[in-house]
Amino acid sequence: MKPLSFRNRPIAAKLRLIIIVACVVVTALTCGAFVAYQWGASRSSMVRALTTRAQILAFNSAAAVAFNQPEDAAEILRAVQADPPTVGVAIFDKDGHLFTRYTTGIPESEIEARSVSSPHYAYSGGFVTVWVPIEAKKVRLGTLAIKRGLYEFYQQLRLYLAIAAGVMAASTLVAYWISSRLQRVVSDPILSLTGIARRVTEQKDYAIQAPRTSEDEIGVLTDAFNIMLLAIHNSQEETSRLYRQVREHAADLENRVAERTGQLLNANQELEAFGSSVSHDLRGPLRHIMGFSQILIEDYGPQIPKAARDYLDKIFERSAQMERLIDALLEFSRVSKQSLAVQTIDMARLCRKIVAELRPDDENHRIEVKIGDLPPCKGDLILIQQVLVNLIGNALKYSRNSNPALIEISASVPAGGTAPVYSIKDNGVGFDMVDADKLFVVFERLHDARDFEGTGVGLATAQRIIQRHGGRIWAESAPGAGATFSFTLGDPLASSGTHAPPSEAIPTT
């Protein structure tokens, strides 16, 4: 386990440490200043005393120096025996020659000769030396030097340092004791706040409120914390209330959607049933009309006047057209109900087959059909084939007045899209884009049936098939400029229940 850094320590420990450090630093500074002052003061007072002593000796030995009596001077100097730290005294004459001296004999008692006109002192290796001039009536006679050890001061310094260390140790202990008690004033409210914050976090209970114990910043913090908790609590309640509301609404919506869908399905089924039964039921009478018309023409043809016979032909012809319309309508409604048998379809091959079947045999009419590189798709083969038959058939039909007729079947993948767009382009009569939205409506025709035959159901059926495959179909054109029909196929499974195993086999006729 790695040691706790100060930053990560508990607040109580931090406060305690801060107080102790502050105490120790202050005590250390105080003791240091005191010891330094004592040391300097006692040294300078010692130097003063030593200088005075040297001056007394100089005064007393002036005559001895003046009248060249070294023995007398030596006797005067011997007085320093009374002060054991003094290791030597020496008198130098005016020229700096040793006149006489008193020495304890130790090596450190050697004294440097100096010529001075006023007192001087110097420290060297645990000793201090003071030089004073020897004068009589302002006439300089020589120099007296006295050298003294500083052991007692070092001893004193050690004592001071020991006392300082003791004071610091004691103050550290006292600081620890005091800080352990005082820090609680600050740390206890914080700890209680922390405890509540932890409870809130762990139990997710925002209804708790922290007790307020003081009027200071921690009190303010506690208030802010409580207000925050309250705000969270309230907003949480509001959120859950809104959430419940939203869920209720969603459920309501779902119900309504299901209800409407059911209604729509019913309506649709009724409509389709109606359509299919109407178509079916219309066929019966139609067969009778056609059958009897035919009998009339075949059995009584010669007896019927020419004009009546023409009418009969017209009745038969229009009845046949009505039969085709009814078939187309039945096909259209069948497309909506039939389930999809999805498989992989080779579109290029399928297109070639359809073109080969639909292409008219007319020597005089040149038709060029280009089939590009078409990617395979997935879908119901029969239905996709029906779409292509419709679109290619239209292209051939509406371009039959163009010579040569140019039909281009291609595919492209738009930027960012995944499903390929299949296009069938012709150079036929085209149409006005204003009418584009009528194209895929049942029985809506943009061209007269006398110019271009048709039921008006083909494109509606194609659109229904594409929609059932999850795709989209649209057309672009201008009158006389040809038309381009494009479609995409989505995921056929998304809009169909049944699924046939994918097959590479392409049925060819």
Place this chain on the structure above:
Amino acid sequence: MFKLRSWVPRSRLVFAAAALQLSLFSSFGAAPPSEDELKAVFIFHFTQFVRWPPDSLPETDAPFVIGVLDDDPFDAVLARMIRDEKVGPHPLELRHVSNREQVLGCHILYVPRESEQKFRAEKLQGLPVLTVGESDRFLLSGGIIAFFSERNHVGLRVNLEAARNAALNINAQLLRIAQVVEPSK
């Protein structure tokens, strides 16, 4: 024995005559001084350890006179020693004296050994003249200070009674290193 006293004002100590220090002993060089040179220095130092009555030097620029009785080879040494020296404000002056009148103007009178016979202390009775001689006989006949030589050491003997008669005050420090002789006891 020592008592701590307040810091001694330095100004009193600083006022040392550096020129004096140089001229007094510069002629010695490194060689030890001769006996005559020592005596000449001693005579100069007497001016520092003896106090004359104030009326003996009435004017501030009056010379301090050292007289030498009769001619003596010593005066050349002495003259060299005290040249350009002063006692306080008073310039030192060296004179040869041979009669009482001349002696009366002196503050110090050196009596060479050869002239001791001629010296009569009675004639100077009461005058503030520090008489300096070479023998005990000179002291006993009323001289105040006499040099003596002993084991290559020049010492001093002082006749305190004679000094008192001459109204001269001899410094206790000088007395401490000198031998005091009192002929009357």
